[in-house]
Amino acid sequence: MSARLVAAGAAAGTQQVVWPSSPAQSAEDPWWRSAVVYQVYLRSFADGNGDGIGDLAGLRARLPYLAWLGVDALWINPHYPSGGADGGYDVVDYRAVDPEYGDVSDVEALVADARQLGLRVVLDVVPNHTSDRHPWFQAALADPGCPEASRYHFAPPSEEPPNNWRSLFGGPAWSRTPDGRWYLHLFAPEQPDLNWRDPVVADDFERTLRFWLDRGVSGFRVDVAYGLYKDAGLRDNPGSYSPTLFGHGPEQAMTWNQPEVHDVWRRWRSVCDEYTGTMLVGEVCLADLDEVALYSRPDELHQSLSFRLLKSSWSTPAFAEAIGSALDAFGRVGAPVSWVLGNHDKDRMVSRFGGGETGLARARAAALLLLSLPGSAYVYAGDELGLPQADVPDEAKRDPIFFRSNGERAGRDGCRVPMPWNASAGVGFSPAGAARPWLPVPAAWRQHAVSRQTRDSSSVLHLYREALAIRAEHPALGTGEATVSTRGDVLTVRCTGGGRTVRCVVNMGTGTALVRSRGEVLLTSGAGVHAPGRSVALPPDTAVWLAED
Template sequence: MPTNADGPWWQHAVFYQVYVRSFADSDGDGVGDLDGVRSRLGYLELLGVDALWLTPFFTSPMADHGYDVANPRDVDPVFGDLEKFDLLVAEAHERGIRVTIDLVPNHTSDQHPWFVAAVEAGPGSPERDRYWFRQGAYPPNNWTSIFGGSAWSQLPDGDWYLHLFAPEQPDLNWANPEVSADLERTLRFWLDRGIDGFRIDVAHGMAKPESLPDMAPREEGTGLHDNAVDPRFDNDGVHEVHRMIRKVLDGYPNTMAIGEIWVKGDERFAHYLRPDELHLGFNFRLVEADFDADAVRLAIESSLHAAADSTPTWTLSNHDVVRHVTRYGDGELGLRRARAMTLVEFALPGALYIYNGEELGLPTVELPEWALQDPVWKRSGHTRRGRDGSRIPVPWEGTEPPYGFSTTANTWLPMPLEWASLTVEAQLEDEDSTLSLYRHAIELRKSHPAFGGAVVEWYGAPAGCFAFRRKGGGLICALNTSSAPVPIPPGELLLASEPLVDGQLPPDAAVWLV
């Protein structure tokens, strides 16, 4: 694999998140798989990405579509087998694309051999010490599940067990040394097969306070976990887990780990990026920012500050959130704004994560109730629709479902009839398409000297707008979230999300200049 003289490869990489179920189906069962991913490596090479992040493909009953892991060191038959995984890694490496995979250390499936043994062994047994079991007539505290309802379920023998997500996902007890030893075994298993790193699910989880104190009223609307009121997450003991993971990775040159980190406050976030912990951390400030110049600037400044001693990481969408085309207004307006934010994001120093389909301008889809599968839908008493609408299979070609994703129209989630204009085939040769914008932006970001320098300098700008420059490289990026065209900063036009209007930047647009 190529190396970079300007520092570790991940500090500037463009990662591409493959939601494996929804990327490409090679065997016609309506579910994406590893051979499907391998069949589309040419496309990913053409797009210009440096690395993949594969969502869980491990043995699983699929209660949470793979994030309930029954065997973390094998491939579920729905996705293929270890031989197919090895082929994918080898062929990706041949194309200069690195491969990172999900790691789920907070919980297992209730079908994992450990939990099956714990249920059989009974209260007070060593097997139950690997999880959070407690006795009593009532749940041990008032903790709620992220998916809705109580975070505690009771077995017929009276013991309660903790699950911060679905009941089929019991939380592991990281105070038990067997848990740490088993994760190390999992890390080495995949690293020895040649992978380049991990994305760590719920990286702010794992550690729990032994006393299991009640949750205080939570600050609504932020999506962030404040340790002062929410003892379920971001406990200081979690950093021991990350130090263990880092120690293992340090024995495998050029490998890395990024954490999914939902915490409140830049200081709490920065703790995860200390030199002996994670290499990268997902900071979701941009995901949570409205399409407003002041809000976006604040998100950027906060993210840069939080990663001041490490590498900032940028993302606009993933499999757990509403796609940004929809967040920004949906339809033509949402797409214009999403294209603008793509240029803003790609102009920033650090690592980038693209979620499969965002380069096509895919929106989140309002699915019929019969199609919903996310456990959030059931656990919330059908009050929260869940994340399925952001997980629709990728449309590749053709004019009707399944658009080349599969040979069957009976895909695991239904595909919209109106997506013919969004396929890869429809956009590949269209210079004005969103796919072409992504390809051009990635190429410039990787090859143009203006993208050097890790410091961002801000310009004065009209209300509803901002402009910044990459100090050291010289790239200028301007964003207009106002309702009228505005003059652009002086410089040579490099790329624009929308055509300029009489030399001015139109509303809901961004531009690159040098």
């Protein structure tokens, strides 16, 4: 299905663009098709033992908060033993827990507690690369002829790297071993890429999946799901690395999105099919949304995250295109869209949308838009508090992007600062008298604390909670069919399901917009919305949900 232009009913000089979505879901569809999944950056969520680092005990203690908020599941960033080079994404042991976070019994207890609260637990898994401290890589360093060496990409000693591939973190994607060989790392040097053409790699990851599924987890978010396989001949990319707006494009044709990777997901899907109610959601950062959607075909990953909204500017054309193109692409393969507006790799919404009160108003409106769309919604911890991007001093930064770029890129630390739970000096992240948080928390963040926002009915937190409650009651939200239209600076998503229709209308302009309405105002993202007669006056940077039976 492709977009169509509809001029009927549009004001002079404007166009209305309508995208039809994929067919509505049935009541028997699995939970993950319309779930609201809360992303927990484990190191920054809650510190249970006072060492200044978030852990599984701290997360367990905060599970009632997530149940109160109304989400369906939580996805936890990597908890495995790690070399510490990239926020846990350099894994040493995939079937263990880093002692900083707890142990395997803590994961089992977390899953059990979450289940009692009606929550599911999704773990992060990192199949593209390991830590350079992984036993396989250590064996390969010691003996170039050992079996473990074939599980990575090594090239013989030479003056120049084997090709022109670049690291996403800056610099070349090849580094030397002490004996002069080259090895591939598309991220940091401490993250050597695995060679998935060695069958031992695939077999070992199947054991990892089963290890955690046997402990009751409900699935996995798959890191760099568009990676894994590289061009078999290690040929040069047609162009050196240049990040496109929406993801990796043809200039990186040899490093990403190789056809063989889809067979990996078919095997993983068959494993999950043995465990009732489990799912796989892939991080697929490709420029072509049609290619992203292919990862969600019925025999592959259950979901592949759509990052268009996350990377779109605050404008009606950008948001309409992001939503409509995703509905089209995923509709063609019969998959729901997995919507994302924030995560651990991108600046916080409030700051991306302009900062200050303007950015906050837009982030509130974007939240209603996100939670109205058909499919699943992924909410990053702290976005429900309206947190801005933190300004982390250079001396406190940990992100390899900052160091690999010689400080030219700020890195991702600013969206990974610990959660403010109360208005105390330590913001309640750790027990009283504990060590300082692993990243400094801005003093101004006390105003965003959960304890304050729970007492304020107009807070961002209450907006999310009320929106989630309404979404759970209205089959039109999350599970219905959707059409997207624009008129000037006003964006409308009309969602229909269960015999009801809910419109999400967002005013992205600078003046008040008059929106025709013959139904009930369910929720607004900000003050100043009023309904004169059969219309709704919608202030700038504000969204409204309108029910129409």
